[in-house]
Amino acid sequence: MTDRKYLNQLRTPTKDNPLRILMSACLSGITCGYDSTANGEYPTALKILQYDTAKVVKFCPEEFSYGTPREMSDIHGGTGFDVLEGKAKVLSESGKDWTEGIIKASEKMLEIAKKENIEIAVLMDISAACGSQVIYDGNRFSENKVYQIGAGVAAAQLIRNGFKVISQRDYASLEILYSKLNPTHLIDKTKIDHHEIAWYKEYFNMD
Numbered sequence: 628m629t630d631r632k633y634l635n636q637l638r639t640p641t642k643d644n645p646l647r648i649l650m651s652a653c654l655s656g657i658t659c660g661y662d663s664t665a666n667g668e669y670p671t672a673l674k675i676l677q678y679d680t681a682k683v684v685k686f687c688p689e690e691f692s693y694g695t696p697r698e699m700s701d702i703h704g705g706t707g708f709d710v711l712e713g714k715a716k717v718l719s720e721s722g723k724d725w726t727e728g729i730i731k732a733s734e735k736m737l738e739i740a741k742k743e744n745i746e747i748a749v750l751m752d753i754s755a756a757c758g759s760q761v762i763y764d765g766n767r768f769s770e771n772k773v774y775q776i777g778a779g780v781a782a783a784q785l786i787r788n789g790f791k792v793i794s795q796r797d798y799a800s801l802e803i804l805y806s807k808l809n810p811t812h813l814i815d816k817t818k819i820d821h822h823e824i825a826w827y828k829e830y831f832n833m834d
């Protein structure tokens with residue numbers, strides 16, 4: 628769940644002192660996805676790149692450790708937090724144990740976040756590295772693919788070190804972010820975050 632109170636309290640940046648944002652590289656259009664694509668096009672994230680009041684730092688944790696293209700990977704036995712605590716594993720789709728490499732990549736992402744003094748991270752949801760709201764529970768290519776609420780390993784690493792993370796599907800939170808980047812932006816109050824959509828509520832029995 629996103630921290631809208633934190634977002635509301637973000638400072639108003641300027642061109643000379645832009646808001647420091649860490650973004651999943653693929654969300655910025657870089658073709659670092661497992662299949663050398665950008666995992667689709669997400670206008671909500673691309674919009675952030677257009678503001679001269681934003682300094683966007685881009686990083687792909689999976690590419691850092693395994694290059695591009697590479698196998699798809701998922702978390703088995705828990706969430707990204709569990710991986711960091713040694714209670715769950717990251718396996719590639721062919722079953723290779725990528726736990727160590729993804730943890731190293733998460734540490735690199737944290738190092739960048741600290742060095743750049745990041746104020747907010749906008750990361751690709753669903754990814755075993757960058758997911759922040761929903762991730763797969765086990766192999767997404769299995770017959771009965773299952774989702775779980777939780778963060779991927781890199782997002783979990785950032786969160787447990789005090790950084791705030793939103794995803795490209797947290798539309799209400801993004802509206803607040805746009806209004807910080809440009810105070811003339813009128814917040815669209817009809818927008819909702821990923822954990823508020825009908826699919827999420829139904830799938831995770833939230834009603």
Ligand code: SF4
Pocket residue numbers: 651652653654659660661666686687688689690751754756757
């Ligand atoms: S690891 Fe993150 S940045 Fe890299 S392709 Fe996957 S979602 Fe995008």
